Amino acid sequence: MQFLFQPLTWGFLLVLLPLLIHLINLVRYRRTQWAAMEFLLESARKHRRWVWLKQALLIASRMLAVAIAVAMLAQWISGSKWLSLISQTTTHHYVILDDSASMGDTASNGSAYKTALNAIQSIASNSNVQDGSHLLTVIRASRAAIATANSKESKSGQADIGSVETKVGAAKSGADGATTNSGVQPTKSLGPQADTVADLLSRTIPSDPTGLLSKLNSTVPSFLDCSASDAIELISPLLQQATTEKAIVYLMSDFRSKDWGNATLIKQQLQALPGNAIDLHLVDCVPESHENLTVVSVVPQQEVLAAGVPAMINIAIRNNGFAPVRNVSVRVTAVDYGEKQLDPKPTANYSGIVTELPPLLIDQIEPGKLVTRHVQILFPKSGSHVVEAQLPPDSLLSDNIARCVLDLQEGIRVLLVDGDAAGKHSFFFESALNPGGNAKTGLIMSREGPEYLRDADVAALQNYACIIMQAVPSLDPRALSNLHTYVSRGGGLAVFFGEQMSMADYLRYNSTWTKALSGADNKTPLMPFTIKGAADLPQKPGDTTPDLIADSHPVFDPLLGLSNSPFQFVRIQKFVELDKDLADPIANSTTNSDVRWKSVASLRTGQPLLIDHAIGDGRVLYGLTALDRQWTNWPQDPTFVVAALKMVGYLASFRTPQSSRYAGVPMRWDFSSQEMLPEIQAFCPPSTGTNTKAILNINAVPSGESSLQASLSAGSNQDTDDVIRAVMASGNFELWGTTTQGDRVVKNFARNTPPLEGELMKIDAVDLNRNLSGIKFSFKAADSLSSTTSLAGFANRNMLLMLLLLGLLMFEQWLAWSASYHLPQKQAKT
Amino acid sequence: MPDSKEYLHPEAIRRIASMELRARNIVEGFMSGMHRSPYFGQSVEFVQHRQYVPGDDLRHIDWKVWSRQDKLYIKQYEEDTSLRCTLLLDASESMSYGRGALNKFDYAATLLACLAFLTLRQQDAVGLTVFDQKIQTRLPWRSSRSHLQSIYKALTQTAPKNKTNLTQVFREISETYPKRSLMVLASDFLGSEQQTLKSLASLKHAGHDILVFHVLDDDELDFPFNDPTRFEGMEAMSDLTCNPRALREGYLESLQRFLDRVRHACASAQIDYRLIRTSQHIDAALTAYLTSRMAHLRTR
Numbered sequence A: 001m002q003f004l005f006q007p008l009t010w011g012f013l014l015v016l017l018p019l020l021i022h023l024i025n026l027v028r029y030r031r032t033q034w035a036a037m038e039f040l041l042e043s044a045r046k047h048r049r050w051v052w053l054k055q056a057l058l059i060a061s062r063m064l065a066v067a068i069a070v071a072m073l074a075q076w077i078s079g080s081k082w083l084s085l086i087s088q089t090t091t092h093h094y095v096i097l098d099d100s101a102s103m104g105d106t107a108s109n110g111s112a113y114k115t116a117l118n119a120i121q122s123i124a125s126n127s128n129v130q131d132g133s134h135l136l137t138v139i140r141a142s143r144a145a146i147a148t149a150n151s152k153e154s155k156s157g158q159a160d161i162g163s164v165e166t167k168v169g170a171a172k173s174g175a176d177g178a179t180t181n182s183g184v185q186p187t188k189s190l191g192p193q194a195d196t197v198a199d200l201l202s203r204t205i206p207s208d209p210t211g212l213l214s215k216l217n218s219t220v221p222s223f224l225d226c227s228a229s230d231a232i233e234l235i236s237p238l239l240q241q242a243t244t245e246k247a248i249v250y251l252m253s254d255f256r257s258k259d260w261g262n263a264t265l266i267k268q269q270l271q272a273l274p275g276n277a278i279d280l281h282l283v284d285c286v287p288e289s290h291e292n293l294t295v296v297s298v299v300p301q302q303e304v305l306a307a308g309v310p311a312m313i314n315i316a317i318r319n320n321g322f323a324p325v326r327n328v329s330v331r332v333t334a335v336d337y338g339e340k341q342l343d344p345k346p347t348a349n350y351s352g353i354v355t356e357l358p359p360l361l362i363d364q365i366e367p368g369k370l371v372t373r374h375v376q377i378l379f380p381k382s383g384s385h386v387v388e389a390q391l392p393p394d395s396l397l398s399d400n401i402a403r404c405v406l407d408l409q410e411g412i413r414v415l416l417v418d419g420d421a422a423g424k425h426s427f428f429f430e431s432a433l434n435p436g437g438n439a440k441t442g443l444i445m446s447r448e449g450p451e452y453l454r455d456a457d458v459a460a461l462q463n464y465a466c467i468i469m470q471a472v473p474s475l476d477p478r479a480l481s482n483l484h485t486y487v488s489r490g491g492g493l494a495v496f497f498g499e500q501m502s503m504a505d506y507l508r509y510n511s512t513w514t515k516a517l518s519g520a521d522n523k524t525p526l527m528p529f530t531i532k533g534a535a536d537l538p539q540k541p542g543d544t545t546p547d548l549i550a551d552s553h554p555v556f557d558p559l560l561g562l563s564n565s566p567f568q569f570v571r572i573q574k575f576v577e578l579d580k581d582l583a584d585p586i587a588n589s590t591t592n593s594d595v596r597w598k599s600v601a602s603l604r605t606g607q608p609l610l611i612d613h614a615i616g617d618g619r620v621l622y623g624l625t626a627l628d629r630q631w632t633n634w635p636q637d638p639t640f641v642v643a644a645l646k647m648v649g650y651l652a653s654f655r656t657p658q659s660s661r662y663a664g665v666p667m668r669w670d671f672s673s674q675e676m677l678p679e680i681q682a683f684c685p686p687s688t689g690t691n692t693k694a695i696l697n698i699n700a701v702p703s704g705e706s707s708l709q710a711s712l713s714a715g716s717n718q719d720t721d722d723v724i725r726a727v728m729a730s731g732n733f734e735l736w737g738t739t740t741q742g743d744r745v746v747k748n749f750a751r752n753t754p755p756l757e758g759e760l761m762k763i764d765a766v767d768l769n770r771n772l773s774g775i776k777f778s779f780k781a782a783d784s785l786s787s788t789t790s791l792a793g794f795a796n797r798n799m800l801l802m803l804l805l806l807g808l809l810m811f812e813q814w815l816a817w818s819a820s821y822h823l824p825q826k827q828a829k830t
Numbered sequence B: 001m002p003d004s005k006e007y008l009h010p011e012a013i014r015r016i017a018s019m020e021l022r023a024r025n026i027v028e029g030f031m032s033g034m035h036r037s038p039y040f041g042q043s044v045e046f047v048q049h050r051q052y053v054p055g056d057d058l059r060h061i062d063w064k065v066w067s068r069q070d071k072l073y074i075k076q077y078e079e080d081t082s083l084r085c086t087l088l089l090d091a092s093e094s095m096s097y098g099r100g101a102l103n104k105f106d107y108a109a110t111l112l113a114c115l116a117f118l119t120l121r122q123q124d125a126v127g128l129t130v131f132d133q134k135i136q137t138r139l140p141w142r143s144s145r146s147h148l149q150s151i152y153k154a155l156t157q158t159a160p161k162n163k164t165n166l167t168q169v170f171r172e173i174s175e176t177y178p179k180r181s182l183m184v185l186a187s188d189f190l191g192s193e194q195q196t197l198k199s200l201a202s203l204k205h206a207g208h209d210i211l212v213f214h215v216l217d218d219d220e221l222d223f224p225f226n227d228p229t230r231f232e233g234m235e236a237m238s239d240l241t242c243n244p245r246a247l248r249e250g251y252l253e254s255l256q257r258f259l260d261r262v263r264h265a266c267a268s269a270q271i272d273y274r275l276i277r278t279s280q281h282i283d284a285a286l287t288a289y290l291t292s293r294m295a296h297l298r299t300r
Helices: A006-027 A037-073 A112-128 A141-156 A161-167 A210-217 A229-241 A264-271 A424-433 A450-455 A477-488 A503-512 A638-652 A721-727 A765-771 A782-786 A797-818 A825-829 B004-008 B010-014 B019-034 B063-069 B104-121 B146-157 B166-176 B193-205 B218-222 B244-268 B283-299
Strands: A030-034 A090-097 A133-140 A200-204 A245-253 A279-284 A293-300 A311-319 A325-336 A353-365 A370-377 A383-390 A401-408 A412-418 A443-448 A466-470 A492-497 A531-536 A548-550 A574-578 A597-603 A608-615 A618-626 A667-672 A679-683 A695-699 A707-712 A731-738 A744-752 A778-781 B045-051 B073-078 B084-090 B125-131 B135-142 B182-187 B209-216 B229-233 B240-242 B272-277
Touching: A006 A037, A037 A797, A037 B229, A037 B240, A037 B244, A090 A112, A090 A141, A090 A229, A112 A133, A112 A210, A112 A245, A112 A782, A133 A141, A133 A229, A141 A229, A200 A210, A229 A245, A229 A264, A279 A782, A293 A325, A293 A383, A293 A401, A293 A744, A311 A325, A311 A353, A311 A383, A311 A401, A325 A370, A353 A370, A383 A744, A401 A731, A412 A424, A412 A450, A412 A638, A424 A443, A424 A466, A424 A638, A443 A450, A450 A477, A466 A638, A477 A492, A477 A608, A477 A618, A492 A638, A503 A531, A574 A618, A618 A638, A667 A731, A667 A744, A695 A707, A695 A721, A707 A731, A765 A778, A778 A782, B019 B104, B063 B073, B084 B104, B084 B135, B084 B166, B104 B125, B104 B146, B104 B182, B104 B209, B104 B283, B125 B146, B125 B166, B135 B146, B135 B166, B166 B193, B182 B193, B182 B283, B193 B209, B193 B244, B209 B244, B209 B283, B240 B244, B244 B272, B272 B283
Parallel strands: A030 B229, A090 A133, A090 A245, A245 A279, A279 A778, A412 A443, A412 A466, A466 A492, A492 A618, B084 B125, B084 B182, B182 B209, B209 B272
Antiparallel strands: A133 A200, A293 A311, A311 A370, A325 A353, A325 A383, A383 A401, A401 A744, A531 A574, A548 A597, A597 A608, A608 A618, A667 A707, A679 A695, A679 A731, A731 A744, B045 B073, B125 B135, B229 B240
16 A cells, blocks of 8 residues: 555554544543433443444444545555545656657657657646646656667677667668678666656646656657667566556557558567556557658778779669659769868868869659669778768758768788798789779779788787788688687788698698687687698580589679579689588588688589688688689689679678668777877767757777777766767768877767658557557557646546545444434523 | 512522512412412302402302392302312432522422412412431321411421332321322422322322322433543432543433323322423412312312
8 A cells, every 4th residue: 555645644543533532431530420221221231232232333434534634635546446446646747758769850840859749848737737746757758779789788798889879770772882791689687777768757747747757858769760669678667666556658650661660579569568457558649650761871882992093972762752853963072081180170060171073963862762873982092081961951850861981091901821922823813903003993093922820910910901811821820810810809900822732731721720719709610611622623525514603692692693504614623622511611510600601602513612711800712722823813813803892891891891871889999099189079960940060078998908999989877868869860970089299189080860760650540459459559649649638637537535534424424323422402502 | 560470480489588478478469360369269158249350260250149230240259278289299319409699409499388378368278298218297187377487488498308208208298198188299209209299199199189290300301411520429329530522422312211100100090290390480380280189179
């Protein structure tokens, strides 16, 4: 039994008052001499039991009346369904506020988010005219998503940026190829506490709720693609704990098809909500679907980007409306951060030199279709440059703009390790990757002997985007360890064999490369197969099947899709044959998830020719042939140049920072402590409607022997709402540091609104009912909440309690009269 | 001129300390209210004529004088003094109860004093017996005016105490007053009710005309107590602490049955019975007395 005004429960001691008065009266009697005693004694004998019973009932009724009066004053809260009819109940309004980016839709009067805030205001106002006490809890979906992601990240201990992106729901499948490549599944863990996330938690609604809601009313939609599931998960424990409350859950959203078309998770969560007495209201804040254009992605086309090398930028626009859109103009802006004398500009979108490129004109975009256009941009100097694409304003502004960051260096360093001291095996790669003349690939070659891998430390190896190893007969264990660590940390390694390698060399590979290295964090061996030895590819005259058959893979993708195989002139005489037992990765794995290597190119006979093997964050490509004329003529084929460039790009891509991520994804800048000071200033994108950037100071923390790491993420308990809002914004984040020489250095991070938020197609009520079948809910428009009239006069529980008390007092009076406690009317007059 | 009835109110009576003055005031007030001569009654010996005044009994008009003088005169006779009136006053402890102007004993004493005064005025003989469980005071019949002082003194000096035992008392009374007489009993009948009624019946059989004034206090008839009270029984009855309101109904029922029994017993024995409240005007008792006196004279 609970009471709203707990101190008043001391009043229950007053229950003893009638009993006390009765006892006092028994003691404080008057004395009188009485003559007609025999009649009195006769009456006493006759009515003794009945008098006692009535007196006991009378005292009990008076005690009960006092108890009811005290309970009424103390606002009795009863969890019982039946007792709640007479007891005072607390109604707890749980509002889950969808503040995903699509809630910024301004197609109707004001934004959908503003409509939702007005609906909350209406709920608070209406509660004031209703009976009982009312509590309000408001949780924004974005805050719940951030907290849940952070909680799971800390529990799993995997500080993987991509996984965070997955958890906040940003990394949904889309056309953006720059999304996460991590397959880490979110781990089941205890979620965050609602008290650290909720904007309002169990707050009593005052008579004037304006003050209570003022802070909430100042919020704006986030730039995230977040569903309500995390918020539902947060309020579930609250609902379980508050068994004495009447819970009303409001889910305020725009109910887009993308979120509610397949609401299995939310359905399960809603079904798992405790208690049968929960009223669930789905409040629709957007009246109808409408057209919208979205910048889906702005990404560089090629993996290898360098200063002075023209960069092809793919800009993808999707028509999310119902009708074709014609003459779409896309404004493209290039921001050059190559100048050495740049200073941060707190009031400008970009501190770099902004160059407006000729706008892209798209004649027509069919409804639901994606159109990609390319823009060639040349940044002559290295730096963290930005390319921005912007559509004309429409109802949803946040998806009209996207940008990417091109962290250009003077060149991409590639290490060629040649088994031959003269480097004869590297000739073809060197020719392909650096043809010379005016053709600039942006790649800087270095050729070393196998001993370099042994002598150099991992940090030195990490200066190379990728390592290409050819005809190396054997490696020192330290070199193997260095290579393994390099690959595990995201490096790329290509291994080709050579014509001079003997069977003993292959056996050495089998014995050393296929074992997990002791002391290494990652136990995946460098080579997942064993080599049988060199073999000749049998020639079959008249067979038109190319010797090299490529599968879909980033290395070969540009060469695929043609009517004829581009490899029809490629001849392979010899290759390195694998041990049959281990040749088929699928057959040799217990589950498909064990397979971390696959054949991406094979011979005419089906035997693998190029194997992609994942170790940690990096990749190893095994070319099971020698780039030698005796073995194959592929290096002399034009396709080799393309494949070599793509191979370098592919291998380098695992350590190349992504050009753009979705809003909310944490930012991390690793730099050398010997080159830069740890104090970093982060200039966050300005808030909507302002030009002033939020400036956050970050102290970089050591991340290695001589490296520092500056992180910018939201969601820690110490973060204020302003910090969270700044960090979770969509736009360009400039992280400014200072070199030990005193020069300012900037590192840009592009954070875009998830393009799925631009899909404004709404789910209709019928589909919603079908998707949430089995759940009792009401689906209503947000506007209807403000017009809800309360039946305060009729449903006044206090009045009911008062009537009950009145009835009890009348019963008490009747009982007292019945017990002859009242004088007859005639006698009373005399 | 004050209303003569005012002198009959117990509150007014209480203010008069002297029993003699009380009786005179009450009787004169009562008789003047009746508009008839208080001093002359129906007798056989003519005394004088007196001019008729309105209110005089038409039966006493001397029509012969009227025929001669054409004036109305009434004949006045010497009162017959052969009536013997015996006043019996219960002085048991229960008679001392009363929260009003007069307790039961005072009321009954005053009433009997009035009757004595009235009786002696009419030249009748009056005797008085005051008793509780035995006779405390006994005054023989006398018709002299000086006897009145003895009666007043006996009524004033007696204090109610002890229990009631009317059986023994009435046996002695029968022996004391052997001749037929009009016996007026003032009692509350609390105590040995059955024996009292039997004794009364035996007195009736002995030839006495009996007028019973059953004097009860308002409290006893209405039981108006509200607060928790400890009732301490008089005449050696046990005590009772109770909420009087809870027992009121049963008490009144029991009392009513008692009154019905007394009334029924008196009616059976042809005894005149009057229930008198101590708050009641005393004239009702006097009227009842005069009615009984007339009936007694007719039956003699």
